[in-house]
Amino acid sequence: MALGRAEAGKIESGVRAMAENMADRKKAILRAVTDDYISTAEPVGSRTIARKYGLGVSSATIRNEMADLEEEGYLEQPHVSAGRIPSDKGYRFYVDSLMPERNLTGLEEKKIRAECAKRSDEIQSLIRATAKVLGELSNCASIVIGPGVKTAEIRHIQLVPFSSDSILVLVVTNAGLVEHKILSIEHEMNPVDLENMSRMLNHRLRGRSLSQMRGKVLRDILSDLDAYASFLEQMFELLLSAIRSSDENRVYVDGLMKLLGQPEFSEIERARPILEFLESDDLVLTELSGSASRGLGGAQVTIGSENTREELRECSVICAPYGIRGQVVGTIAVVGPTRIDYSLTIALVAHIAESLSDLLTRTQSIK
Amino acid sequence: MALGRAEAGKIESGVRAMAENMADRKKAILRAVTDDYISTAEPVGSRTIARKYGLGVSSATIRNEMADLEEEGYLEQPHVSAGRIPSDKGYRFYVDSLMPERNLTGLEEKKIRAECAKRSDEIQSLIRATAKVLGELSNCASIVIGPGVKTAEIRHIQLVPFSSDSILVLVVTNAGLVEHKILSIEHEMNPVDLENMSRMLNHRLRGRSLSQMRGKVLRDILSDLDAYASFLEQMFELLLSAIRSSDENRVYVDGLMKLLGQPEFSEIERARPILEFLESDDLVLTELSGSASRGLGGAQVTIGSENTREELRECSVICAPYGIRGQVVGTIAVVGPTRIDYSLTIALVAHIAESLSDLLTRTQSIK
DNA sequence: GTTTAGCACTCACAGTAGTCGAGTGCTAAA
DNA sequence: TTTAGCACTCGACTACTGTGAGTGCTAAAC
Numbered sequence: 123m124a125l126g127r128a129e130a131g132k133i134e135s136g137v138r139a140m141a142e143n144m145a146d147r148k149k150a151i152l153r154a155v156t157d158d159y160i161s162t163a164e165p166v167g168s169r170t171i172a173r174k175y176g177l178g179v180s181s182a183t184i185r186n187e188m189a190d191l192e193e194e195g196y197l198e199q200p201h202v203s204a205g206r207i208p209s210d211k212g213y214r215f216y217v218d219s220l221m222p223e224r225n226l227t228g229l230e231e232k233k234i235r236a237e238c239a240k241r242s243d244e245i246q247s248l249i250r251a252t253a254k255v256l257g258e259l260s261n262c263a264s265i266v267i268g269p270g271v272k273t274a275e276i277r278h279i280q281l282v283p284f285s286s287d288s289i290l291v292l293v294v295t296n297a298g299l300v301e302h303k304i305l306s307i308e309h310e311m312n313p314v315d316l317e318n319m320s321r322m323l324n325h326r327l328r329g330r331s332l333s334q335m336r337g338k339v340l341r342d343i344l345s346d347l348d349a350y351a352s353f354l355e356q357m358f359e360l361l362l363s364a365i366r367s368s369d370e371n372r373v374y375v376d377g378l379m380k381l382l383g384q385p386e387f388s389e390i391e392r393a394r395p396i397l398e399f400l401e402s403d404d405l406v407l408t409e410l411s412g413s414a415s416r417g418l419g420g421a422q423v424t425i426g427s428e429n430t431r432e433e434l435r436e437c438s439v440i441c442a443p444y445g446i447r448g449q450v451v452g453t454i455a456v457v458g459p460t461r462i463d464y465s466l467t468i469a470l471v472a473h474i475a476e477s478l479s480d481l482l483t484r485t486q487s488i489k
Numbered sequence: 490m491a492l493g494r495a496e497a498g499k500i501e502s503g504v505r506a507m508a509e510n511m512a513d514r515k516k517a518i519l520r521a522v523t524d525d526y527i528s529t530a531e532p533v534g535s536r537t538i539a540r541k542y543g544l545g546v547s548s549a550t551i552r553n554e555m556a557d558l559e560e561e562g563y564l565e566q567p568h569v570s571a572g573r574i575p576s577d578k579g580y581r582f583y584v585d586s587l588m589p590e591r592n593l594t595g596l597e598e599k600k601i602r603a604e605c606a607k608r609s610d611e612i613q614s615l616i617r618a619t620a621k622v623l624g625e626l627s628n629c630a631s632i633v634i635g636p637g638v639k640t641a642e643i644r645h646i647q648l649v650p651f652s653s654d655s656i657l658v659l660v661v662t663n664a665g666l667v668e669h670k671i672l673s674i675e676h677e678m679n680p681v682d683l684e685n686m687s688r689m690l691n692h693r694l695r696g697r698s699l700s701q702m703r704g705k706v707l708r709d710i711l712s713d714l715d716a717y718a719s720f721l722e723q724m725f726e727l728l729l730s731a732i733r734s735s736d737e738n739r740v741y742v743d744g745l746m747k748l749l750g751q752p753e754f755s756e757i758e759r760a761r762p763i764l765e766f767l768e769s770d771d772l773v774l775t776e777l778s779g780s781a782s783r784g785l786g787g788a789q790v791t792i793g794s795e796n797t798r799e800e801l802r803e804c805s806v807i808c809a810p811y812g813i814r815g816q817v818v819g820t821i822a823v824v825g826p827t828r829i830d831y832s833l834t835i836a837l838v839a840h841i842a843e844s845l846s847d848l849l850t851r852t853q854s855i856k
Numbered sequence: 857g858t859t860t861a862g863c864a865c866t867c868a869c870a871g872t873a874g875t876c877g878a879g880t881g882c883t884a885a886a
Numbered sequence: 887t888t889t890a891g892c893a894c895t896c897g898a899c900t901a902c903t904g905t906g907a908g909t910g911c912t913a914a915a916c
């Protein structure tokens with residue numbers, strides 16, 4: 123199971139126990155090993171620890187402690203004459219208890235603001251820009267899942283004349299998402315009729331979600347506008363099918379190159395399954411959709427084997443939902459090697475999710 | 490310079506001369522070498538040619554011919570004891586004169602139709618689906634540049650009430666592209682006013698391009714609607730700036746994984762510059778924008794060193810513009826190793842460009 | 857004048873052996 | 887409990903060698 127930093131307070135008692143009865147020196151060593159491995163990507167030996175992280179004990183002592191840590195499952199050895207690297211369990215403990223608090227530098231915050239602010243007027247651009255800046259700052263692959271239209275409330279619906287045998291149906295959701303769809307019609311409709319219908323539909327549908335748009339509500343509308351019944355039926359049909367497929371267009375991935383720059387993925391065969399996963403929008407969508415249920419605030423970390431998907435067993439995923447006025451509408455995530463800089467990335471993801479929420483709430487809210 | 494197959498008729502006289510005075514057997518050998526290398530990615534030796542492609546002569550003869558071809562610059566040798574591979578010049582000659590005619594199989598055509606047809610109601614989806622199917626069938630990276638909004642004609646413009654201090658401006662272009670932008674306003678505007686303004690704007694702007702939307706036309710509108718002058722000025726300002734930035738969102742890339750699967754890019758360091766290029770939307774856009782000027786019909790091939798961009802010197806690019814009612818609105822392209830299957834890819838690109846044009850013209854045209 | 861057989865030569869590639877050094881575990885002394 | 891010392895392990899690197907695909911050249915055959 124994935125435990126987020128935000129949930130450190132309600133950490134499982136098992137984990138807490140581990141944290142408490144581990145000697146401070148052991149913790150320091152585990153922290154040192156993890157920090158070092160995160161920054162160098164090389165297995166770290168006892169002498170390195172003794173020299174670089176002045177713990178006041180000799181390498182032999184550290185060696186003994188490391189042997190213990192390995193036995194307890196926090197460290198592992200790629201081969202017998204190499205240094206140690208953290209295991210997934212080791213990373214988990216590091217994330218939950220050892221990791222240094224990290225705040226974004228002014229430069230980083232500035233970059234985020236700059237990139238996002240200038241695009242905040244159009245939601246697609248904003249989402250794209252977010253993915254880009256997240257990839258750049260994390261040095262890993264980044265994912266942003268845009269607001270979906272299915273569960274969102276309808277804020278506005280409008281029928282626009284398009285050509286003699288088609289009209290454009292425009293739906294604006296409360297997340298500021300604008301979806302549109304072109305609809306063929308059998309006989310021309312005059313603009314005034316369309317206008318009237320728009321008004322009517324607005325009246326009936328505002329505040330409802332698109333997926334609620336069936337059953338009684340729909341029948342009511344049909345009976346109200348029965349002159350157009352057959353047209354409306356067709357419209358709803360098409361609209362619903364469009365919505366079903368529009369989910370695939372919600373996923374934005376960036377920073378694939380950054381991922382390939384990580385030494386663990388320098389052989390392409392290691393990287394391939396992950397990239398394949400990231401290229402498949404619907405897999406990404408289903409994998410991350412779980413995180414939305416945790417509610418806003420704080421990033422969630424899934425380390426290596428904690429991932430259910432086979433392809434991600436060598437990766438860590440750090441994700442956080444974002445929302446509008448407290449309601450979750452999407453997720454942002456970073457995918458990197460398990461050696462990812464947790465401290466930085468968590469701060470980054472949490473901050474960007476938050477500022478995205480702010481931005482959306484500020485610019486998209488109905489007054 | 491890149492010469493397309495469609496232009497085979499008006500091929501440069503220099504090239505034509507080459508084609509004519511090259512002995513048939515030499516051509517056959519060059520063709521065999523190229524075909525073989527395209528399918529195996531291994532340098533091909535004289536014995537292989539003699540055995541696999543029954544030319545009725547011994548390997549020694551072929552060896553002599555190959556030495557000539559190398560001297561003339563059509564073949565090259567990775568090292569002295571390896572077989573030959575085609576040079577860029579060799580590929581060029583192959584593409585212009587030797588390549589077998591290739592038609593898509595029923596299966597391929599079916600796949601294209603299936604993938605495109607089910608998305609044809611919404612232009613963004615259609616573009617995405619096109620990029621995907623192109624990547625899949627070509628086994629290379631694919632690029633689709635969507636219709637831009639800058640030069641397109643306005644078909645419809647509509648102001649939609651959005652919130653108390655903002656409205657939504659909706660612009661539909663003749664390419665079926667729907668752009669929208671949310672605009673803050675100072676004081677609330679009543680729906681009837683908006684409707685009137687929409688009508689007015691439509692009347693004035695329909696048929697013009699957005700980039701024409703300045704100067705006299707604009708002044709005329711302002712004087713007609715001078716009660717809203719300050720609002721309109723602000724609106725045009727924002728609209729134009731939005732348009733400027735929306736070009737970046739036109740580029741869709743897919744099939745990166747396929748590219749990495751090609752043996753020439755199995756070392757990541759070879760692939761990196763190309764992937765970096767493909768990740769940068771604006772570079773891709775400027776690089777491919779030239780091809781739009783060649784008019785519809787037929788794919789254009791740029792081989793290795795013919796590419797101006799350094800990153801693409803190891804690649805071939807096959808691209809074709811697509812359009813609506815004969816007018817170019819975008820480009821599709823495939824990027825692969827110079828060893829790319831020209832015959833297949835050219836057929837593929839040409840066919841998809843054509844069917845995209847058809848689809849757009851059919852579904853998006855004003856009657 | 858072509859074409860072909862024969863042969864010496866080249867060179868990438870794979871496999872083997874040897875060396876180096878980082879890092880360990882264990883033992884015994886402090 | 888900590889530390890110094892030491893033997894040991896094993897991946898990484900280097901050097902060397904054999905193999906084989908493929909060439910170029912020459913001389914004979916057509």
